[in-house]
Every structure is written in C-alpha cells, then in structure tokens.
Amino acid sequence: MGWNFGDILDAVGGAVPTEAPAFIHGDRVINWGQANQITNSLARGLIARGSKPGDKIAIYMRNRPEYLLAVAAGWKARLTHVNVNYRYTPQEVWYIFDNSDAQTVVYSSEFRDAITEIRPRLPNVKTWIEVSEGGDVAPFAENFDTLAAEGNGGPLDIARSGDDQFFIYTGGTTGMPKGVIWTHHDLREITLAPARMMGPVPETLEELAAATRAAGPGGRALPAPPLMHGTGLLTGMGAMLSGGCVITLEAPSFDPLELLRVIDRHKPQTLVLVGDSFAKPLLNTLNANPGAYDLSSVAVVVSSGVMWSLEVKQGLLEHMPGAMLNDAFSSSEALGMGASVMMKGVEAPTAKFMLGGRCKVFDENDQPVEPGSGVSGMIAIKGPNPLGYYKDDEKTARTFRVIDGERYSIPGDWCLVEADGTLTLLGRGSACINTAGEKVFPEEVEEALKTHPSVEDALVIGLPDEKWGQSVTGVVRLAEGASLDEDTLRAHVRQALAGYKTPKRIVATTASLRASNGKADYPTAKQVAETALA
Template sequence: MAWNFGEILDALPRVVPPEAPAFIHGDRVVTWGETTRRSNNLARAMLARGARPGDKVAFYMRNRPEYGEALAACFKGRLTHVNVNYRYKPDEVFYIFDDSDAQTVIYGSEFRDTVLQLKDRLSKVVTFIEVGDEGDRPPFAESYESLATVGDGAPLGIERSSDDLLFIYTGGTTGMPKGVMWRHDDLREAQLDALRRLGPAPESLEAHLDSIRAVGPGSRTLPACPMMHGTGLITAIGCMMGGGCVVTLQSPSFDAGELWSVVARRKVQSIAIVGDAFAKPMLQALDANPGRFDTSSLVSMVSSGVMWSREVKAGLLRHIPQVALMDSFGASEALGFGSSAMTKDGEVRTASFQIGPRCKVFDEDENLVEPGSGKAGIIAIGGPIPLGYYRDPEKTAKTFRTIGGQRYSIPGDWCTVEADGAMTLLGRGSACINTAGEKVYPEEVEEALKTHAAIEDALVVGVPDDKWGQAVTGVVAVASGAAFDEDDVRRHVRASLAGYKTPKRILVTRVPLRASNGKADYKTVTDFARRDLGLA
C-alpha cells in the first residue's frame, strides 16, 4: 500500500459522522463535516492563487483549529507544509520563509507586525493568508476565514502521490534550522510501525476505514506541545488520520491548570508532551489541587524530545492510576529509535528505552555494537526515513548514510545497549543543547554574546536542569577594563535571538575557553560550569 494523507482524508467521510468533532479550542468545536468542506475550499483557493504541487506553505501560528485545517488543505492540494517556530525573532522567521522557498504564508494575526516587517524581503511569497482578528488586516493579506468558507467544499478530484512531501524544520546540530523532507508514504509507514509493535495495523486504506467502522472515530488527543514542533505535529497528524479530535489549549504559554480543566471538560483520552518541562508543572498542579480535576477519561500520555524522569512519571500515576505513560525516543529525522512504557504496575529507569526493531547501534568505525558489551555507540534507524534535508546535500550525506548496503538516518544520538535490548540514552555526540524540546546550537548564541561590548570571547554549553532538561549556559571572557552585568548581557542576547536560546546563566570563566589550536574546549568549559553552579 502506498499512502497519501490527502487520500486518507478524502476517504474519512465514508466512516466518520459529519457531526463528529475534529477540532476543539476553548468553546469552539469544528466538526468533521465542516473540516472537510473548509479544507477543500482552502486547498482550492491556494491552488487558484498560483500554488502548484510541491510548493511550500509556511505555517506561522500557535496551536489552533486552523493549523489542522490548513494542514489538511495542504495534504489534499499536494502542497508542502513548512513549520515556523513562532518564538523566533524576525530575522530567524525570514530565514525559514526564505530557506524553504515558501510560496504561501499562513500566519496568525498576532504575528502581523513581524510579517509586515518582512514582507518586502519575501520575494518568493505569492500569497499571504491571515488567521484570526480581521481588524487592520494588511491589504496584501487575504482572510483565512473567507478562503475557508467560500466555495462548495467539494473534493478536489486530483491525482495524488505517495511521494508528496511534508517538511519538519528542525534546528538539529547544523547551527541553522533545516527542513527534514518526509514523503507521505514514509511518514505514514513510520507511524504504523509504532502500531505494529502493539498488534495488527491496517495495511491498506480499506483496512484502515474498516478499523474505524469497527471501533468508531479516533480518540480525543491534546497536543500540549506546539504543533509547529515535530512531537505536536506528528501526534496531531496521527489523530486526524484516524478521524479523531485534536483538542488545543488557548493560553499562549503552557498553563497546567488550563490543561487539566480542558481534559476534564472535553474528556481527553491522550496527551502529548515534551518531557519534564511539561510533566513537572502538570504534576505540581495535580499535587496542589487533589481531586479537583476529573482525569478519568485519560488512557495515555506520550512524550518525545527530551528527558521524562521516572520520579515525575510515578507522581502522575499516583493521581491517574489508569494511564499508560509512553516515552518515545526519536527525532524529526527518525521515528522509532526506541520506546518505554510505565504504568502503576511497572516502573522504568529514566532514559531507558527498548530498542526499536529497525534500529542499529554502530561505533565510530561503523561496526555494530554488541548488546551487553557496555560500549557506547551511535544510534541509526533504517526503513521508512526522510529523503534528507531540503537544499542541504552536505548535511544530508552526513545524517542519512548507507552502511552495509542499508540506508540509515543517524541524527547523532549516542547510547549503550544491554543484552536484553534495553537502550540507555547518553545524549548527542555534538554540542547541540536540547532545552525543553528546543534544539539550540551553541555557535549561534556564542556569536550573539560576543557582539556585546563587554564580552571578549564566549562558549555556550548545556548543563543538567530539572525543569529544562538542559539549561543553556554561557561562559564568557570579559574584555579588559569592561564591567560585567549578567542581566544586561542576557537582555542583549534576547534582543536578537528567541527567548529559549538566551542563556539561563552567564558565568565569567576561570578556565581557558579554547585549546592551543584555537578550537573551543567544550569539555573543560562544561566541567567548569557544572562546578560553578554546584552541579559537579
């Protein structure tokens, strides 16, 4: 079976009642009947404005029903989704628009000022579509609501391909974000591969529809993390393909109290999070309000992207004993490295995963690491994987490598493997910092630090942190005669980079930042930062 998400969506009205909810956001409920009509209208409108199969559509908005509707429209119209991190500063947003060759930009009205600032530089963009507040919409932008509601909502009637693409932009370890290119068929197969570990999975469109007929539309799923990140996006796609309901939060920043209130009100069955950065405040809200929130509808919680500690899992299970806590180890470049499950009847160690069936662990010489040997290796996954990075053949060749005649995705994570297949994650072999699921490349922050008049040199490292997983930490050499003000330097960095890239702490070094050859000495600096912060 060759899969295409647009074909699945076109077939869903055969088995999903039109009155079934597709999206819930606050008091707003969008049914599947409405979603089908609106996404068909939007797809037809984008094509009428010059978009062609394969053209890129940049999504610059927070979690809301329009994200899912526009995603469906892209799938149906053979257009390529491009995620934009709404935390980025204007120049960073411009980079994504430009690097992806975006032909259409769909943006939330709250980001209107950034779009206005960039508009004259965006020579490749043909169509701007604004979502939300209609007041003061610029003349070059069209109303999303008008495009979604004008038309008869009929299917497009076009031939699609399993080679149609979806992009997931990730910071990775390259210093600048890169667009990971997923074929529809490969991404769908990777999703089904996870289902196959639990039991039979549908191997054809008709079998998929039969499974929905048998058990009803999919679950109500709440991506607590942003849909502009891989974890939230892939979770939402999986829910949509099953005819389920994607429930989203209204607050612009994560509010654990709001989450539990929505779970209770909307009878959410599954939640997607990014490790302890979400799970800790969720547990704190439950601890502070025992018995207040009805969590009886919850069946599962899924995390990916950052560490989810055993202690926090155990705390959540005290409040929600029926829930299964699923920890998935993967990346935008590779789904299915490993997984772990924890219930009230069984615990797992933090960072311990059962290695996936398509996974191999190689040493630096590309030899297989023997399970149980205690030797560290780099994780590789074969099977359905991305085509590579958009417009970056050099980085593609480094990450997507052929070993022994098999093509693998190797994003750079290291681990050890026990004799029973249990995998303990060690972290990225590069200097990339993973802070609450956001990837931060040190060089970018270092360059921002060094533009401050008081800073002569700087390195940036990640140190362990209970809340963020890793905390971005700057270690600087102060220019001769200059006064150092940590808060002032942090404000300086925040003025040019997204907030999550701003160091949580900036320390004045008492060790050399560089080796004799001039290269950054990250190991020495990391050890210094840990000692200085009392973590060693």
C-alpha cells in the first residue's frame, strides 16, 4: 500500500512522550498528547460531515499551529491538502477553491470578509471551519476549537493508502496557479532521501514506532517563511512526521528581530529561510546587535527557491559559526535537483550546486549537456515525481516528459554544467530576456546589482524595445540612506557581466519586490519600471 502520512502520524504520535512539545507559537505550547487528540477529533469530525477519501481540504491562514493541525487531520481523514496564498485577492482565493474542487475550507477569522464575499460562488464547499481568536465565528462556519474537542480523540482505525494525494499549489512565473499532485508515498521517498544516505531507515510502521520510542522526541524546526508555500510547509511537515516540534512566528510578515528572540528563547536546531530576501535583513539585524542573541542551538539553516549569495552566507556564519547552511535547489514539481552546503571555512559560490543523483541536463534538442562544454541546458529530474498538474493536461505534458524511456520533471530551470560536474544556475526559462538575440537570465544580473552597497534588493525584467526586442531593465530597492546613481550601478554590473547583460535603465522603488514567501515579484517590478519610464 505504500507509506501514508496519516499512518506515520499515528505511529509517531503514539511513540513520542505525550508531554513533549509538538507546536510552539508565542506563549502557546501544544504538546504531542494534545496534538494527537486534536487531529484525531478533527479528522473524525470531517468524515462525519461528509468528507470522503480524495476530497480536498483547503487551508487559508498565516503561520500558526492550526495550519499543520488541519493538514494532519486531513491526512488522517484521507483528504487532499490544498494550500492557499493569504496574500491573494478574494477573486484569486476563489480561483484556488474552485480549481481545486475544495470540499472543506479551514480559514482564520482575519480572512472572514474575503470568505463571506466569495462563499456564494462556491457551492461545492460543504464545510467551513473558522479559527477564531475571540471564539466567535461566521454564521455559516464551525468553530475549529469546538470541532477539535469533539469525541474521545482516539485514533480513527481506518485503512489508508500510499496513493492518497497531496497538492502544492504553485504560482510559477506565468498564468494562474497550478496544483502539483504528489502521492504520499512518493513525497515521503523524496523527503527521506537525506536520511537514507546516513544509514538504515525504518521500513515498517512498527519499526518506525520502535525507533521513535527509542530516540525520543525529534528536533525543533523554525520555518520562518509561510507554511502555505512549499519551503515552509515541507520542512514543517518533516519536523511533525519525525515526532519533533514546529515553532512558528507570530508577526504577520517576516521580522528578523522576532526571529532572533524566538531562536534565543526556544532553541530550534533547524532554521528555515528564503535566500537573501530573509537572510540579508537577518544579517543586518545581527550586525547591529552583536552577541545579543544566543544562536548556538541552530545546527542547520535551510533555504530554497531564492538566490542565497556567498557574501550573506559568510556574514551569517560569523554569528553562527557551528551551523551548516543548506541551500536546496528544488521546486514544488521537482524536489532534489541540487544542493549547496556551506560551513565556516568551506565556501560555496553563489548559485553553484552539486547536481542531484536523479538529475540530468538536456539542451533544447533533448540531448545531454556535456560538462564543461559551455552549453546551457535545462535541468531534468527523474522519479519519484508528481503525477502532474491538477486539471491541466497541457502543462503536465510540457513539464513531465519522457526522454529515452525515462519520465522526467523539467520545470524550466536553465544552468551551465561545469567541468567538475557542478551546475551554475542561470534562471527560469520563462523569465529569460531576449535582447538582440542574446539570452539574459535575470537572476545573474540581479545578483550583480545586489553586490553594490547602495542596493538592498533588485529584480531585472525585459521591457519591449524597438531596437533590442527587449531591453534589460533593473528595479532596485536602495539601502537606507542611499540614493540612485544609475550610471554607477550600470558600471558596477558591467565589471562582472558581459555588456549585453548590463541594464539599459535602472529605476528605484520603495515597494517590496518580494512575495510573502521571499520569491521575486516580477509583475510588481514590471509595473514599477513601466510607470517610471513611461
């Protein structure tokens, strides 16, 4: 039948001491005994309200224990998780609910107005569950805490399958978000790969329970990015499925000071960031408060999805010299494409990764790229892979392709394969700028801009141009007290990159250039540039 996350939680939850913390959020602590009861009761309540195996449970809230408690209850009831970006407009949220065929929605009270607005157009949603700080909920919804307290909280004792599905909705760079379809068994196989490299892993639920009982509670993880995106969600799931503790931040957006206070207080071993967009403000705060916070508990810092520069990594290691920085090259539809590990005294250049064992690089004609050839290619990763995109056969066929009899996931990331077998990431093909016939990947220009001391953050886009086809255009957020000197910044980039990659124009903005998960917000950058250069 394969591994099922609900079965794993039953095994682990019964083996971890009941008093061990499972979730910490501010002053709230939910121990494993309570977490078991809550998730079992929720799962049983969902089934009693008509949920059937394969039905979709959409979760619409910021980071808090109830997010993962709802995920776990969905697993136990054999429901399919659907993540919802809380920064979306009500119309975009409606699209996710409608596209995913959500049958149950769990949301926090701060989004009650959006839910009230779109609910009449969602006849297929049968159960609305509200997480409320004050206890009052919308008249059409049920109270999360009330539902979680129903019954005796015991295990459901139902048969589950490794083929049960798990959705990760991903925005990508073009079009509407798509639901990436993973099975529980395949997703577990991928996320367990690092553990398999270190030694034997349990092969049965009985072995898993015995190993958990012998080892005691798992480690503490602090995912700083939103749980509604893959990086935060998968790391939070990993801690939960290993009997550990997930620590979440209370602020509605990333606050490096809050992060440092929480690390100092709750001592996580794993810290999850999103590249420079989180690590750079964290480093600036550490530099401004040297020695003020105890970071000695942090053994691993994980990042994925956004460029994490060498200079910022070096700075962080000055403050946490015992930590290992794990820069994972992955996407929701292609986990494990590459990794870059850096420790004090062992440097890893920006955007250079060790190619994953399941990966190959193919050129535009599906021919393998020879290491050291200087030919750019697209990274492809063989299974286990997702089944495809939910209700999008065309995109599934484009991304999941068979080459020489092997099915690969090819999400569109371009790279160079160096002579030593490492890869240098160039960027996502859909964001590539074609200027006078030359390909320019925004990420490498952005990194060059960000190395200038006056630049806090930068994005690069292509704007229509009669002469060049597209003109390389930079949008920067300036460091505090800095002013825009376009010629100086252009000259700075020109020192590092070929002339055709140098931005024709650079504009400054005070707007955020990042989504809540730290990833590039290219539509906003394009709007800023078009307005400034009109």
